[in-house]
Amino acid sequence: MTSPTFRIDGELTIYRAAELAGAMKAALAAVADGGALELDLSEVAEMDCAGVQLLLAARRSAAESGRTLRLSGRSAAVDEVLATLRLDGHFGDAAGAAH
Amino acid sequence: MAKDINLDQVLQTFIVEARELLEDMEAALLRVADEADPRESINAIFRAAHTIKGSSGLFGLDAIVAFTHVAESVLDRVRDGAVALDEGLVALLLACGDYIGRMVDAVERTEAQADPHADPEGAALLARLQAYLAPCAAPAEVARAAAPTAAGGPARWHLSLRFGPDVLRNGMDPLSFIRYLATLGQIEHLVTIPDAVPPLEALDPEGCCLGFEIAFVTTVDKASIENVFEFVIDDCALRIVPPGSQVARYIELIHSLPEGPSRLGEILVRCGSVTAHELEAALRVQSESAPERRIGAILAEQGTVAPQVVEAALVRQKQAKEARGAENQSVRVDADKLDRLINLVGELIIATAGANLVAKRTRNLELMERNSTLADLVEEVRDSALQLRMVKIGATFNRFKRVVHDVARELGKDIELAVSGEDTELDKTVVEKIGDPLMHLVRNAMDHGIDSPERRAERGKPAAGTVSLNAFHDSGSIVIQVSDDGGGLDRERILAKGLERGLVEAGRVMSDAEVYALIFEPGFSTAEQITNLSGRGVGMDVVRRNIEALRGNVAIASEPGRGTTVTVRLPLTLAIINGFQVGVGKSVFVVPMDMVDECIEFSAQTGQDYTDLRGQVLPFIRLRELFDVPGRPAARQNIVVVKHAGQKFGLVVDALMGEAQAVIKPLSRMFVQVRGISGSSILGSGDVALILDVPVLMQQAQLGRGAAAHAAS
Numbered sequence: 185m186t187s188p189t190f191r192i193d194g195e196l197t198i199y200r201a202a203e204l205a206g207a208m209k210a211a212l213a214a215v216a217d218g219g220a221l222e223l224d225l226s227e228v229a230e231m232d233c234a235g236v237q238l239l240l241a242a243r244r245s246a247a248e249s250g251r252t253l254r255l256s257g258r259s260a261a262v263d264e265v266l267a268t269l270r271l272d273g274h275f276g277d278a279a280g281a282a283h
Numbered sequence: 284m285a286k287d288i289n290l291d292q293v294l295q296t297f298i299v300e301a302r303e304l305l306e307d308m309e310a311a312l313l314r315v316a317d318e319a320d321p322r323e324s325i326n327a328i329f330r331a332a333h334t335i336k337g338s339s340g341l342f343g344l345d346a347i348v349a350f351t352h353v354a355e356s357v358l359d360r361v362r363d364g365a366v367a368l369d370e371g372l373v374a375l376l377l378a379c380g381d382y383i384g385r386m387v388d389a390v391e392r393t394e395a396q397a398d399p400h401a402d403p404e405g406a407a408l409l410a411r412l413q414a415y416l417a418p419c420a421a422p423a424e425v426a427r428a429a430a431p432t433a434a435g436g437p438a439r440w441h442l443s444l445r446f447g448p449d450v451l452r453n454g455m456d457p458l459s460f461i462r463y464l465a466t467l468g469q470i471e472h473l474v475t476i477p478d479a480v481p482p483l484e485a486l487d488p489e490g491c492c493l494g495f496e497i498a499f500v501t502t503v504d505k506a507s508i509e510n511v512f513e514f515v516i517d518d519c520a521l522r523i524v525p526p527g528s529q530v531a532r533y534i535e536l537i538h539s540l541p542e543g544p545s546r547l548g549e550i551l552v553r554c555g556s557v558t559a560h561e562l563e564a565a566l567r568v569q570s571e572s573a574p575e576r577r578i579g580a581i582l583a584e585q586g587t588v589a590p591q592v593v594e595a596a597l598v599r600q601k602q603a604k605e606a607r608g609a610e611n612q613s614v615r616v617d618a619d620k621l622d623r624l625i626n627l628v629g630e631l632i633i634a635t636a637g638a639n640l641v642a643k644r645t646r647n648l649e650l651m652e653r654n655s656t657l658a659d660l661v662e663e664v665r666d667s668a669l670q671l672r673m674v675k676i677g678a679t680f681n682r683f684k685r686v687v688h689d690v691a692r693e694l695g696k697d698i699e700l701a702v703s704g705e706d707t708e709l710d711k712t713v714v715e716k717i718g719d720p721l722m723h724l725v726r727n728a729m730d731h732g733i734d735s736p737e738r739r740a741e742r743g744k745p746a747a748g749t750v751s752l753n754a755f756h757d758s759g760s761i762v763i764q765v766s767d768d769g770g771g772l773d774r775e776r777i778l779a780k781g782l783e784r785g786l787v788e789a790g791r792v793m794s795d796a797e798v799y800a801l802i803f804e805p806g807f808s809t810a811e812q813i814t815n816l817s818g819r820g821v822g823m824d825v826v827r828r829n830i831e832a833l834r835g836n837v838a839i840a841s842e843p844g845r846g847t848t849v850t851v852r853l854p855l856t857l858a859i860i861n862g863f864q865v866g867v868g869k870s871v872f873v874v875p876m877d878m879v880d881e882c883i884e885f886s887a888q889t890g891q892d893y894t895d896l897r898g899q900v901l902p903f904i905r906l907r908e909l910f911d912v913p914g915r916p917a918a919r920q921n922i923v924v925v926k927h928a929g930q931k932f933g934l935v936v937d938a939l940m941g942e943a944q945a946v947i948k949p950l951s952r953m954f955v956q957v958r959g960i961s962g963s964s965i966l967g968s969g970d971v972a973l974i975l976d977v978p979v980l981m982q983q984a985q986l987g988r989g990a991a992a993h994a995a996s
Contacts, residue, residue, distance in 0.1 A: 198451045201488035209483045233493055238479055240493075245482035257661075258383045268461060269475045271497070 188215060191224040196262070197253060206243050206246035215251050223275075226257030231265045241274065284927035293454040294390070297338050299615070301387045304331040305380050306681070312373050312380070313684045316695065322807060325368060329377070331357040335383060340463045341455075347386050350399040350409065355691055357415045365618045366415050374692075375411050377685070382408055390470025423729030437468065438526035440508065442497040445476075447518035448490040455515050457493060464511050466979045483910055494540075560847055618711070621672055628661075628668045629859060635661050636943060636967025662944065665859055667954070673855075676754045676763070682718070683725050687750060690729050697747040698729055704754035709761045715851055716833055717763070720826040724765040724849050725750060727823070732767030734846050742844055744768065759834075760877070766848035772841035774798050799839040803827040824886060827962055834961050836978045852978075862945035862964065865923055866938035867906045868914040871972040874934065878925045878977050882939055885920035894922065894933065903933030904980055909959065927977050934980070943967075959983070 190211040192204065215221045223239070225231075239255075246253040255275040258266070266272050308331035311324040318324055332355040339347035354376065360366040382405060399405030446457050448714035464470065478496035480486070501508070505523060514520050522540075529769055547786035637656050642650040659949045674684075691698040727789050733748035740746065753764040773796060781787040781801045805824040830837045852874075854860070861876035887894040892901045906912070917937040924933050947963035954960065 198456075203453075205486055205488040207482060207850065212483065232451075233458050233491065234451050234456075234488065236458075236475070237486070237491065237493055238483075238488060240477040240480040241486040242481060242482045244483060246475075247438055248482055265458060268465075268473075270473045271475050 187220040187222045189222040189224050191227065193227040196225065196228045196231040196238070198232060198234035201238055202233040204238060204259050206233070208238065209245070212242065212245055212249070212251060212253075217250055220252035220254055221246065222254050222256040224257040225255060225262045228259045228262050231262050234271060236265060236271065243275065248270055252276070294342060296615075297342055297548075298387055298391050300338065301335050302384065304335050305384050305387070306678070307331050307378050309377060309460050310681050312376055313688055314369075316366060316370065316373065321368065325358070325362055329355065329362055332358055333510075337513060338465070341459050341514060342390075343459070344386075344390060346399055347383060347390075347614055350379075350386065350405060351383060353409055353412045353416070354383075357412050360415065375408070376625040377688075379408055381411065432553050437500050437502050437926065439471070440499045440501065440526055441524040441533070441536075442499055442508070443520075443522040443524070443540065444497065445479075445494040445511075445520040445540070446491045446515070448487070448492065450491040450515055450518050452489050455513075455516065456864060457491065457495070457515075460512055460515065461495065461497075464497070465510070467507060467511065468499055469749075470497055471500050472498040475553075479989070511572075530834065544814075558821070562780060562936055568956050616671075625672065628665050630771075631661055632665060632859065632944045633965050633967065638967075639968070641966040647989075665944065669710070669859065672711045673708040674711050676707050676709060676761075677702075677716065679714055679718060679721070680705055680752050680754070683721070683752060684723065686725060687729065690726060694729065694732055694777055698727070698733055699747050699749050701749050701751040702753075703751070707754040707756060707761060707854055709853065713833060713855075716829070717851070717853065720851070721752075721763065721765065721830045723823075723826050724851075725752070728765055728769070728847070728849075729765040732769035734770040738770065756855070759850070760852045762854070763851045764848055765851070766846060771843040771845055771847055772799055772802070772839070774841075774843070796838065796840070799841055802839065824983065834976070857946060859946050860942055860974075862974065863923070864940035864943050864966075865906075865921075865934070865936040866940055867910070867936050868912040870912055871909070871940065871966060871970065872906065873943075874923060874925060874972045874976065875940060875974070878927050880924040880926040881929060883922050885922050885931075885935055896924065896931075896933075899931075901931060901933050903935050903982060905935040906936070907937075909980075909983075925947075925977050925981075928980050930981065932981055945972070947974060 185197045188211070190208065194200075196204065196279075214239070223242070228235075228245055266275070307512070308328050311327040311331070315324040315328070331671065332351055336351040336355055339345075339351065357366065358374075358376075361368050361372070362807050368708075376794045382399075386399075399409060418600035436981055450457060459472070461473070474496045476496065479492040481492070499508070505525060508523060509516070509521065522536055524536060581696055635654070639651075639654050639658060642654045650857070684700055684702075687698055687700040699878070728750045729748075732751065734742075734744075736746055739748065749768050751764070751766045753766070756763055778787070778793070778798050778801075781804075782789055782799070784804075786801055787806050788792065803823050803826070828854070830851055831851055835851060838850045839847065840850070841847040863876050863879045865872050865874060883896065885894075887903070892904075893900050895901070901922075901924065907916060921936055921939050922933040923936060923939070924931055943966075947962040947964060950960065950963055951959070959976050959980050961972045961979075962974045964972050965975055966972050
């Protein structure tokens with residue numbers, strides 16, 4: 185069974201943080217207990233710290249509710265930010281663990 | 284889109300601030316040559332360049348950063364005394380300031396940033412700057428090279444950052460700071476601290492709760508590292524552990540941070556700042572000792588910090604405090620909002636006048652009393668609202684320092700600018716519009732006013748000519764004077780030219796002022812040689828037109844061999860005036876209160892246009908005749924004596940109606956040709972009153988008298 189995918193296009197920044205937080209919350213809630221949510225960021229054109237924070241919060245939410253959050257695609261912009269903040273490994277396959 | 288608006292706002296602030304900094308830099312560059320101790324100015328120039336570079340870096344304006352960096356490096360050498368700030372370098376730095384200004388303009392127009400190395404002008408300036416830097420950095424490395432202040436090789440610092448909740452909302456992205464930091468050295472390790480980030484349900488998506496631990500290898504000093512975070516320092520906990528610190532210092536850091544000691548210890552070990560073994564040993568000692576030891580340990584720690592670190596921190600702290608103090612004194616407000624406020628105050632005044640009128644009619648004493656209190660308050664509100672738009676003319680004057688500096692070089696004359704009355708305030712809208720006419724007057728004074736060095740020597744004047752700008756308040760007007768100590772105007776030549784152009788009739792007796800005023804006539808020019816700047820007279824008519832459009836006037840006085848003074852007189856504000864209402868028949872006219880000198884009973888022999896005011900001849904104008912008001916004059920007419928530019932004349936009216944505030948409404952274009960009326964105002968009753976243009980009426984009164992005198996002679 186494939187996991188549901190949540191795709192974010194365009195900006196993953198402060199300007200859309202509130203909107204995306206709500207959407208992500210809803211997407212996570214829709215995932216069955218113990219299931220996984222795939223985050224597709226391959227079409228993200230821009231990301232800032234608000235975006236990073238959003239991913240960290242979503243991962244924490246997922247972990248606390250027994251679900252898993254995985255990044256299934258990353259654009260160059262996302263790669264660059266995660267590399268700058270040395271978070272590259274954090275959203276890999278085993279993204280379920282909080283630490 | 285929301286993003287554009289927000290970004291624009293922050294960028295707009297950057298643009299405004301960058302321009303202000305460039306102005307400061309220019310002002311400092313221009314005064315530095317005259318100063319006995321130029322250190323303060325040199326520091327100011329350096330600070331301006333440094334801050335522009337820093338904030339450009341935050342916005343990713345790499346072209347500006349790269350260019351400014353080179354200028355800053357040169358300034359750094361000036362500051363160290365390695366390079367002398369001579370005339371050539373001042374001119375070069377002024378040109379660099381202009382170039383940076385144009386790059387900022389390009390940012391405003393959202394144009395792509397041209398690489399200054401690729402642009403011929405930028406490259407030329409950079410090459411000239413590099414000459415001062417040899418044998419320092421190689422040109423290609425310029426953008427990368429960090430300010431090489433600290434002696435010695437690279438050292439390893441530890442930075443601990445916790446951003447405050449409002450950082451993102453304020454338009455700052457911690458990422459930008461980290462990226463900028465990376466340009467000053469190498470980020471060896473970085474750990475993002477996600478601990479404070481709550482689950483989605485509890486997250487404030489626009490609040491920042493991120494922290495970073497950074498191991499940073501660099502050659503720059505502590506102050507430079509702190510400067511990276513200058514723009515968020517109020518909103519960010521920044522702790523810096525200098526290179527070679529003992530483990531205890533890291534322990535202290537651990538205790539000062541919100542995350543648990545073991546978690547932080549782990550992070551520090553991951554950053555490579557301390558080894559696991561060292562940490563464990565130190566933590567054990569710590570837990571055995573009593574808690575109060577901790578404070579002692581901190582103090583002891585501070586004792587061990589290198590003195591230069593403390594000094595640098597203190598200096599920076601002081602600077603930041605000063606900067607903040609200055610910021611707190613002013614608030615930036617949109618000009619549109621102010622205009623709206625002024626408009627509303629205008630409406631308020633009209634409404635109050637209406638209420639007053641009704642109160643008087645109903646003869647309700649209590650209401651009248653309350654109304655009068657209200658009117659007083661409204662008047663105060665009006666004054667403070669108008670005060671908001673008042674700016675000092677100093678900034679406009681200072682801009683001319685640069686003009687004088689450049690034009691003097693161009694003309695090969697030695698000219699100084701003397702400025703006085705910089706603190707005189709006037710309405711911002713007036714300031715904006717007076718710049719061009721003043722520029723013309725200043726250029727004219729330099730080009731044609733100041734005589735050649737040989738001529739000056741003949742006349743026994745100092746070799747350096749002086750152009751002076753002066754401003755002061757005079758009965759509701761601001762007076763701006765542009766004077767030069769040059770050769771003065773040539774009365775005969777002007778008169779001859781006037782005759783030739785058919786501007787004056789032959790044989791007419793004219794005062795000096797009337798002759799000099801001819802140069803403001805369209806197409807009048809007496810310049811023997813036309814320079815590339817301006818022939819005197821060319822455009823002087825435009826100057827006068829522009830000034831008259833602001834309800835101002837311009838006059839010229841000259842003393843042969845001694846110099847010329849052009850006096851520009853402008854109303855303080857264009858919006859609301861204190862008016863004196865007079866009635867003629869059923870019409871109401873408003874005279875600006877500041878110009879009313881006194882009121883006397885009308886007395887004159889029939890047919891004469893002057894009366895006797897305590898032994899002085901007072902010419903007057905009958906408003907009834909001037910404006911063709913129907914009906915017979917009242918049995919008892921009055922004369923309102925008005926004073927303008929040091930002269931008096933009278934206005935004959937039927938009734939004196941007293942003082943009232945008048946909100947000036949411009950006349951429609953249809954009435955543009957009407958002379959003697961400068962605008963209209965709405966009375967409390969809803970009727971329209973016309974505002975008299977006293978300077979124009981005065982001209983007419985004088986013409987009348989001149990004609991009378993002429994006829995009599």
